[in-house]
Amino acid sequence: MTDYFEVHERDGAGRVGELRLSDSVRTPALVDDVLADAGSLWPGEREVPDGDESVLTVLPHRALPGGTPEEVREAFAVEYPDVEYPSAAVVAPDTAADASAAGTDAYILSNAQELTGHAGAFVTAVVRTREAIPADSALYLPGVATPANVATLAYAGVDLVDTDHAVVKGTQGRYLAVDGEYFLEDLTDLPCACPACQQPVGDFGREDCETHNVNALRAALATVRERIRSGRLRDYIEGQARHEGWLTAVFRRLDQQYGYLEQRTPVLRRAEVTATSDDTLRRVEIQRFAERVTGRYHCRFDNPLVLVPCSARKPYSESQSHGQFHDAIQFRAHVVSMTSPIGVVPQELELTYPAQHYDAAVTGHWSATETAFVADVLEAYLRRNDYPRVVAHVPAEYREICERVEGRLDRDFEYTVVDHPTTGESLSNLASTLSTELKYGKRERQHNTLRAVADYQFGDGAGDGIFEELRVESHYPKLRAHDADGEQLAALVPEYGVLSLTLAGARRWLDSDAPTRRVEIDGFVPHGSVLAPGVVDADDSIRVGDEVVVEGPHAFAVGRAEMSGPEMAESTRGVATRVRHVEER
Amino acid sequence: MSEPSPEVYEQGRGMDAHNQAMREIRARKDRTYDPREPTRVWLDEDNTPDGVYDSLTIILNTGGCRWARAGGCTMCGYVAESVEGGTVAHEDLMTQVETCLEHERDNAEDPAGQVKIYTSGSFLDEREIPAQTRRAIAETFADRDRIVVESLPDFVDRGKIADFTDRGLATDIAVGLETATDRVRRDCVNKYFEFAEFERAAADAREAGAGLKAYLLLKPPFLSESEAMADMTRSIRRCAGVAGCHTVSMNPCNVQRHTMVEDLFHADGYRPPWLWSVADVLESTADADVIVVSDPVGHGSDRGPHNCGECDDRVQRAIKDFDLRQEPAVFEQVSCDCERTWETVVERERSYSMPLAR
Numbered sequence: 011m012t013d014y015f016e017v018h019e020r021d022g023a024g025r026v027g028e029l030r031l032s033d034s035v036r037t038p039a040l041v042d043d044v045l046a047d048a049g050s051l052w053p054g055e056r057e058v059p060d061g062d063e064s065v066l067t068v069l070p071h072r073a074l075p076g077g078t079p080e081e082v083r084e085a086f087a088v089e090y091p092d093v094e095y096p097s098a099a100v101v102a103p104d105t106a107a108d109a110s111a112a113g114t115d116a117y118i119l120s121n122a123q124e125l126t127g128h129a130g131a132f133v134t135a136v137v138r139t140r141e142a143i144p145a146d147s148a149l150y151l152p153g154v155a156t157p158a159n160v161a162t163l164a165y166a167g168v169d170l171v172d173t174d175h176a177v178v179k180g181t182q183g184r185y186l187a188v189d190g191e192y193f194l195e196d197l198t199d200l201p202c203a204c205p206a207c208q209q210p211v212g213d214f215g216r217e218d219c220e221t222h223n224v225n226a227l228r229a230a231l232a233t234v235r236e237r238i239r240s241g242r243l244r245d246y247i248e249g250q251a252r253h254e255g256w257l258t259a260v261f262r263r264l265d266q267q268y269g270y271l272e273q274r275t276p277v278l279r280r281a282e283v284t285a286t287s288d289d290t291l292r293r294v295e296i297q298r299f300a301e302r303v304t305g306r307y308h309c310r311f312d313n314p315l316v317l318v319p320c321s322a323r324k325p326y327s328e329s330q331s332h333g334q335f336h337d338a339i340q341f342r343a344h345v346v347s348m349t350s351p352i353g354v355v356p357q358e359l360e361l362t363y364p365a366q367h368y369d370a371a372v373t374g375h376w377s378a379t380e381t382a383f384v385a386d387v388l389e390a391y392l393r394r395n396d397y398p399r400v401v402a403h404v405p406a407e408y409r410e411i412c413e414r415v416e417g418r419l420d421r422d423f424e425y426t427v428v429d430h431p432t433t434g435e436s437l438s439n440l441a442s443t444l445s446t447e448l449k450y451g452k453r454e455r456q457h458n459t460l461r462a463v464a465d466y467q468f469g470d471g472a473g474d475g476i477f478e479e480l481r482v483e484s485h486y487p488k489l490r491a492h493d494a495d496g497e498q499l500a501a502l503v504p505e506y507g508v509l510s511l512t513l514a515g516a517r518r519w520l521d522s523d524a525p526t527r528r529v530e531i532d533g534f535v536p537h538g539s540v541l542a543p544g545v546v547d548a549d550d551s552i553r554v555g556d557e558v559v560v561e562g563p564h565a566f567a568v569g570r571a572e573m574s575g576p577e578m579a580e581s582t583r584g585v586a587t588r589v590r591h592v593e594e595r
Numbered sequence: 596m597s598e599p600s601p602e603v604y605e606q607g608r609g610m611d612a613h614n615q616a617m618r619e620i621r622a623r624k625d626r627t628y629d630p631r632e633p634t635r636v637w638l639d640e641d642n643t644p645d646g647v648y649d650s651l652t653i654i655l656n657t658g659g660c661r662w663a664r665a666g667g668c669t670m671c672g673y674v675a676e677s678v679e680g681g682t683v684a685h686e687d688l689m690t691q692v693e694t695c696l697e698h699e700r701d702n703a704e705d706p707a708g709q710v711k712i713y714t715s716g717s718f719l720d721e722r723e724i725p726a727q728t729r730r731a732i733a734e735t736f737a738d739r740d741r742i743v744v745e746s747l748p749d750f751v752d753r754g755k756i757a758d759f760t761d762r763g764l765a766t767d768i769a770v771g772l773e774t775a776t777d778r779v780r781r782d783c784v785n786k787y788f789e790f791a792e793f794e795r796a797a798a799d800a801r802e803a804g805a806g807l808k809a810y811l812l813l814k815p816p817f818l819s820e821s822e823a824m825a826d827m828t829r830s831i832r833r834c835a836g837v838a839g840c841h842t843v844s845m846n847p848c849n850v851q852r853h854t855m856v857e858d859l860f861h862a863d864g865y866r867p868p869w870l871w872s873v874a875d876v877l878e879s880t881a882d883a884d885v886i887v888v889s890d891p892v893g894h895g896s897d898r899g900p901h902n903c904g905e906c907d908d909r910v911q912r913a914i915k916d917f918d919l920r921q922e923p924a925v926f927e928q929v930s931c932d933c934e935r936t937w938e939t940v941v942e943r944e945r946s947y948s949m950p951l952a953r
Contacts, residue, residue, distance in 0.1 A: 050817075050818075050819070050822060050946045050947075052778075052782060052783055052818060052946060053778065053779050053783075053818060053822050053826055054776070054778060068947075071946075071947060072817070072946075073817065073945070073949075075817070075862075075863075075865065075946070075947075076859065076862030076863045076864035077855075077858040077859035077860070077861060077862030077863075077864040077865065078859065079619070079620075079855065079858065080616075081611075081612035081615050081616050082609075082612045082616050082855075085609045085613075086609055086612070086782070118947050120948075121862070121863075122948065123863040123864065123948070123949065123950060124862045124863040124864060152947055152948035153943075153944070153945075153948030153949070153951050174944075174948060174951055175951065177939055177943070178936060178940065178943075178951055178952045181935045181936040182903075182933075182936055182952070216935065
């Protein structure tokens with residue numbers, strides 16, 4: 011049982027947590043002042059201490075530093091006692107699973123020195139350890155934190171660090187900052203406003219340097235916590251980690267550990283995705299959208315396809331350019347926007363996270379990576395969706411992508427742009443090329459939108475399964491789905507472009523062929539939220555932000571997941587699901 | 596009959612693991628050695644109970660340490676320098692001794708008063724050095740004042756020592772005790788004997804009219820800088836309390852080829868001790884009733900005991916000075932900015948966060 015650590019906010023593998031000591035500590039945090047080491051078992055026998063709630067007690071341990079042979083790691087691994095106070099176990103990545111049997115609140119990786127500076131080893135070790143220990147336990151990487159690396163450590167899933175390395179660097183005259191390390195003697199300015207730096211550089215000695223390094227590390231940790239709270243740690247990492255090669259390699263290698271990050275990345279949030287580098291394309295949010303659009307969504311319109319460029323304003327339909335496209339198209343075609351970094355966005359999904367939540371650096375030129383990505387997504391999209399005609403109403407840099415896809419699919423697109431998509435000539439080309447096509451009605455548009463969102467959110471075919479018979483009320487974007495008898499099933503949430511279900515909607519979901527995401531709870535009736543200890547089991551596929559059905563002997567409910575399924579199942583603290591509607595049974 | 600306790604089981608398990616790992620590590624070495632060549636020979640100066648002596652120091656190339664063949668000590672790479680495949684014949688060993696005498700004749704005015712013979716094993720183990728050879732070597736050096744021979748305590752017995760004392764040699768047995776803490780010797784060093792065995796050997800040596808010189812290892816693997824210093828300080832004081840043990844030689848651990856320590860070192864899991872730690876231990880145990888000396892091998896290099904690179908030679912000189920004079924004030928003469936780094940490491944480093952500084 012982890013009784014003294016709780017995760018409050020999640021942003022990928024990074025979390026803001028709480029070390030619940032008598033004075034609680036917000037993590038990611040320094041643990042210097044709250045650590046009580048019961049000592050190493052290498053030099054001597056140790057008593058298991060009495061412990062208390064004011065400190066995190068490091069249980070008697072045998073450290074297995076980098077290079078310890080496997081046989082020795084196995085033979086000397088410690089069996090930790092189950093204690094009643096906040097405790098930490100010292101582990102190596104491959105002894106963590108066994109050590110977690112005692113349910114300590116934190117785990118200390120004793121080969122941290124081996125890992126820093128080596129992205130491959132670091133990612134392998136942190137992922138392996140994180141997956142071996144419970145989600146609601148803290149991971150402590152001792153003796154390695156710097157202002158420059160701590161954001162990346164937290165991004166990978168580290169919760170606790172200390173000032174040891176920063177202080178040692180200070181004693182060596184190394185001035186640490188989020189952008190790396192300076193030789194004190196080389197500095198003409200002190201690039202910091204902390205109290206230790208409020209003096210002439212000539213008077214600034216190594217002791218001051220130690221103080222500054224600790225201050226800088228504290229500030230860096232506060233930045234990390236704020237970034238996680240606002241759901242924007244990744245955007246920060248893509249910029250800040252670039253100051254050191256190995257840190258950049260860490261976040262790129264983590265992108266290759268897609269399963270690890272995907273499980274921990276919310277399916278929706280308010281925060282903006284800042285697309286300022288090719289690395290953004292590898293983000294879970296982007297990959298997941300592309301995967302769902304090309305794997306779950308299918309177009310229900312019979313009309314031709316018009317490919318248009320994205321707009322800076324989101325949702326696209328509110329932009330001036332898309333208004334002009336709309337006037338020319340007049341519901342005679344299905345509109346799909348091409349964009350970096352999202353790929354392609356069908357008109358029904360223009361609200362759906364992250365389609366209206368990103369901001370890109372617009373230069374009019376696309377990198378080879380962007381071009382390749384959008385081409386791949388468009389190709390996959392067109393292989394899945396069969397259109398009578400494909401009209402590409404796109405400027406030159408998009409046309410290149412279209413031509414690439416035309417070649418691969420061996421079909422011809424119709425191009426309507428002269429010079430620029432919003433010139434009179436271009437728009438009239440667009441209008442005239444579609445003039446003979448039939449218009450689709452409002453009802454078709456609304457139905458297709460709700461069903462498309464359901465497909466995207468719940469799985470291929472879910473839109474037809476859940477909304478077998480459908481009546482739509484209210485106006486876009488606040489559409490409400492009702493059944494033939496008028497009972498409400500779901501509502502479209504304009505901020506995220508997802509559906510929130512009613513109990514009736516949840517039942518339809520369960521009855522449909524679409525995979526459901528179920529949280530099984532104990533015999534109680536949840537109001538407001540389901541806490542982790544009340545969860546008996548949860549589907550592995552559940553992600554933060556997912557719609558979930560909650561079922562127990564006494565309750566049937568629907569709500570939104572606050573944890574991933576695996577985290578719900580193994581956690582002993584924290585809110586697992588926010589409940590929207592519940593009924594006793 | 597008592598039931599085997601888990602602790603005993605764990606002990607055996609740990610030692611099996613160490614031995615298995617060390618055998619694999621040692622198997623990587625591919626050099627072989629000529630059985631007629633000594634491993635090393637040099638001339639130096641030593642502080643002894645009878646004053647400072649010139650020494651002829653010999654490392655004989657024997658069949659090597661039997662314990663090392665089973666796996667052996669985690670820091671010891673000397674087995675890699677022994678002869679492949681086993682025993683060295685009497686004639687070959689005597690050829691090695693002759694080579695050493697030649698070296699002495701070429702490099703010294705007079706024969707050294709003291710001869711020290713190491714084998715990277717046990718000189719008193721008759722499977723390494725047959726009785727015939729031992730006696731012949733004793734005869735060879737019968738004209739000297741003092742002789743020191745290296746041995747594990749198991750092989751120390753009065754009869755063998757008498758080969759030297761009967762020839763009028765003041766005799767010391769050098770025992771690689773490494774630490775007075777049985778647990779550290781067993782789990783960190785992977786050496787099988789216990790402190791009680793050392794005490795027995797000391798008693799036997801004393802009855803045979805010989806003395807004991809304890810070799811202690813500063814900073815075996817798996818200990819932090821401060822744990823290593825505490826263990827060394829405690830060990831020196833315990834050795835001082837053993838009758839017959841008149842000298843302690845503190846060896847700061849260095850990173851030898853084909854050892855577990857080397858694997859740890861390469862994977863950022865081990866750093867040899869700071870020279871400041873050596874100085875600090877010498878200074879703080881200067882009052883102990885035993886001669887304490889230290890000859891840091893490879894000082895100033897990454898693989899040897901080192902400080903920051905600026906002050907290593909100065910601190911090494913102070914240590915050598917202390918060896919001869921046993922005067923703690925010698926350390927007041929040296930200082931460096933890196934002392935603060937060392938103090939920080941001593942204060943903050945845990946075995947789970949080491950090495951905190953390189």
